[in-house]
Amino acid sequence: xxxxxxxxxxxxxxxxxxxLRHGVHAVDWPTxxxxxxxxxxxxxxxxxxxxRDVSRAVHPTQLCRHHPRVANRIACAWHDPKRTERLLSxxxxxxxxxxxxxxxxxxxxxxxxxxxxxxxxxxxxxxxGPPDLQLVPHSRLPDLPASTMRxxxxxxxxxxx
Numbered sequence: 001x002x003x004x005x006x007x008x009x010x011x012x013x014x015x016x017x018x019x020l021r022h023g024v025h026a027v028d029w030p031t032x033x034x035x036x037x038x039x040x041x042x043x044x045x046x047x048x049x050x051x052r053d054v055s056r057a058v059h060p061t062q063l064c065r066h067h068p069r070v071a072n073r074i075a076c077a078w079h080d081p082k083r084t085e086r087l088l089s090x091x092x093x094x095x096x097x098x099x100x101x102x103x104x105x106x107x108x109x110x111x112x113x114x115x116x117x118x119x120x121x122x123x124x125x126x127x128x129g130p131p132d133l134q135l136v137p138h139s140r141l142p143d144l145p146a147s148t149m150r151x152x153x154x155x156x157x158x159x160x161x
Contacts, residue, residue, distance in 0.1 A: 040069035050075035058116040060109040067106065074113065081121040088114040 043051075043064055051059065064071045070091065077083045091110055094101065102110065 036069070039072060043068045044072050044075070047072050047075035050078055054078075055116065058109075058112045060106075060113060062103075062105045063109045067102075078117075081117055084117045085114070085121065088117065 047064070047068075051064070060071060060074075063074075073087060074084065077087045088110060091102075092107070092114070101107070
């Protein structure tokens, strides 16, 4: 059964390649895409585990509900942040020029996942509270020119009248 699906898919890809080689550029992608299997229409166990592990702030509820195949792919890639970045980028950028795209709510979820993943790859990008201020002892402050100080004092005196 699986081998027959692979052979059928290879024939379609070869047909597309032949048409492109001979100058026919209109490709009907839905006919080229591999047929949906059971793994593509329901969330798989690893995806459920990933959803339990990922922060609730980035939970892709709508993506999982409407595009389980995509959620399964993200869950499989999540252990490798660079691979996840490539996958999420591919989902957000239409390289073919013919994709319908995702609805806005799902785009927001993919974007949240992308930003969360970027934080995993680069700690500087992680969202944290304001940075801790480091107080510099007065003795280490640079000396300011006297003219700067006088200007500030005279402005302060003018504003108090």
